[in-house]
Amino acid sequence: NSSFNQKKHPHRRYNPLLDEWILVSPQRASRPWQGQTEKTAEDQLPAHDPNCYLCSGNIRANGERNPDYQGVYVFDNDFGSLMKEEVTFSNEQPDFFSLKPERGINRVICFSENHSLTLPEMEVEDIKKVVDVWQEQYKELGAEDYINHVQIFENKGSVMGCSNPHPHGQIWAQSSIPSTVLRTQENLKKYFEKTGNSLLEDYIKKELEINERIILQNEDFVVVVPFWAVWPYETMIVSKRKAENLLEFSDSEKLSLALIIKDVTTIYDNLFEISFPYSAGIHQSPTDGKLHAEWHFHMHFYPPLLRNAEVKKFMVGYEMLAEPQRDITPEQSAEILKNISVMHYKIHK
Amino acid sequence: NSSFNQKKHPHRRYNPLLDEWILVSPQRASRPWQGQTEKTAEDQLPAHDPNCYLCSGNIRANGERNPDYQGVYVFDNDFGSLMKEEVTFSNEQPDFFSLKPERGINRVICFSENHSLTLPEMEVEDIKKVVDVWQEQYKELGAEDYINHVQIFENKGSVMGCSNPHPHGQIWAQSSIPSTVLRTQENLKKYFEKTGNSLLEDYIKKELEINERIILQNEDFVVVVPFWAVWPYETMIVSKRKAENLLEFSDSEKLSLALIIKDVTTIYDNLFEISFPYSAGIHQSPTDGKLHAEWHFHMHFYPPLLRNAEVKKFMVGYEMLAEPQRDITPEQSAEILKNISVMHYKIHK
Ligand SMILES: O=P(O)(O)O[C@H]1O[C@H](CO)[C@@H](O)[C@H](O)[C@H]1O
Ligand SMILES: O=P(O)(O)O[C@H]1O[C@H](CO)[C@@H](O)[C@H](O)[C@H]1O
Secondary structure, three states, rough: OOOOOOOOOEEEEEEEEOOOOEEEEEOOOOOOOOOOOOOOOOOOOOOOOOOOOOOOEEEEOOOOEOOOOOOEEEEEEOOOEOOOOEEEEEOOOOOOEEEOOOOEEEEEEEOOOOOOOOOHOOOOOHHHHHHHHHHHHHHHHHHHOOOOOEEEEEEEHHOOOOOOOOOEEEEEEEOEEEEEHHHHHHHHHHHHHHOOOOOOHHHHHHHHHHHHOOEEEEOOOEEEEEEOOOOOEEEEEEOOOOOHHHHHHHHHHHHHHHHHHHHHHHOOOOOOOOOEEEEEEEEEOOOOOOOOOOOOEEEEEOOOOOOOOOOOOOHHHHHHOOOOOOOOOOOOOHHHHHHHOOHHHHHHH | OOOOOOOOOOOEEEEEOOEEEEEEEHHHHHOOOOOOOOOOOOOOOOOOOOOOOOOOEEEEOOOOOOOOOOOEEEEOOOOOEEEEOOOOOOOOOOOEEEEEEEEEEEEEEEEEOOOOOHHHHOOOHHHHHHHHHHHHHHHHHHHHHOOOOEEEEEEOHHHHOOOOOOOEEEEEEEEOOOOOHHHHHHHHHHHHHHHHHOOOHHHHHHOOOOOOOOEEEOOOOOEEEOOOOOOOOOOOEEEEOOOHHHHHOOOOHHHHHHHHHHHHHHHHHHOOOOOOEEEEEEEEEOOOOOOOOOOOEEEEEEEOOOOOOOOEEEOHHHHHHHHOOOOOHHHHHHHHHHHHOOOOOHOOO
């Protein structure tokens, strides 16, 4: 018997945030790919597109006209998944058919009036304004009686279901704490009750000591490829101190967050020299008015690409039925990401 | 306040198999789509493709030659995610870095020598032979000491990461029970311990009474759009009697299963008159040598398409971070699927 080598042998790793295992198959990265390939985004877009429903002054699908905004612009999603309306509901439901109405608010956040930009190409001060708006929105929406959770996220790139390249993100604020957030919360809580510490604070300390999966850090935040990462180039931004949510961040911490977002998204763009697709979003304490000492602010980046700009990782079949699986190891990905410049490739061109 | 109407108002539904909630947004189905579209498969493929590594007599990527097989053909995956090899491993691991080697076997099952077919286009007797092989493989692989779970599945269509249209499925057999299967098992078990009954047997009885989400049934199996379905046209085949796994099925039950697989996949093909993509797979008791009275055989179909052959549902952003979300309700999908003929559209052409 040869002895176990995590660069060579299939193994499972434990994700303490979700309390589940994932399968890692380092020996599989070399299999040939003859399957579907993805289109890459156009390299140069205009600063203003008359057909874009998110650009300043344009008319949206529902007939409303955007103001001539500059910088960040927030509005209620015209085709939201949630409704503010309260409905009456009888609570009796037969077994197996549990259902309950869900209230909420969906918003769109345009990051900039400039149609051609994305986060890594924006100035740090302008990304800082996006972070300011996230903070304000979390506060404003969370203050509503019936809003107990505020999910801030961005889908970037058509491969991630984003139908408009105009730089924007979304907020889905709702009455219930969503399933994945609740699972995370339960695991953070168990750890906190057992140790009196924040799981992510303790984890990040260890990662900084080991310094193998850390991609970036500044005074206030780190970017790490989690030991249990699923997507080939998945990363997580974590605040160095245990902040429960965005409201705790000072102006200088918000600038630190903007800086590290610019750097990690630039590294992503530089990896294959394309505008790098991902879904990203913040996990933080819910706005349910309860104490949440267990929570620790973090932001996940889930990018789908695997080998190059055209080949993505498919989370299908085995992954849908059994458990997440990855080929390249988190350490191999970290090694690649760590060695990429934070100077955007377009600047050299 | 208007009173709650599940065809109009956003709501959450409970999935008892996974013990989690999903978000349903019936009011959202009409939003315009300007995003990525999918390619549809070629309509007519040759019965033998000299470039296909799965066709009879052809050479595979690793240099081996397939026999001149007719019917079903099984072989070990040349680029498996698992390895049979046993490795020595020291069990001490620091907190946050839990990892363990995983042994297993990956197999490919060609459903037919005919490159141009798919399950719905195959004769029932030939699909029956696939079911026979599933049963044999479950038995053979499960008998290995170090194999405690056998995952049988099929990825169909390039949108589901399938790189070869030759009709085939896969088996990933391994030492551990994968995360999603374990969660399902825990929930089946809780119900079984509380009631002495099979959760799915009780559920299916109710569905048959209500008869709103049942798509098909024969003597031994039903096809239902689960009340908690996530994918737009998701369905589940469930055995009417509580069988823990494939080994319990008689010859006539295997024929019933083949028949219902043919019918449900034909309905799928007929929906948009294309070869309908999906990931499908069997959930059944693990092969860990323990008693599993809680288990009840079922097969999930997770098809990605939403509005038509080109527009799929993207499980991104909110779904990755928060919880699964669907637009069209399960009842609306069931209504559509129920009214589709089980005669394959190609037969009329
Ligand atoms: O094994 P295949 O067909 O090469 O690969 C496909 O199915 C696997 C199992 O669902 C996935 O891990 C891969 O991402 C997918 O592309
Ligand atoms: O809201 P959008 O951008 O129209 O839609 C996109 O993001 C949503 C939230 O992640 C998903 O539910 C949709 O499937 C996706 O296409």
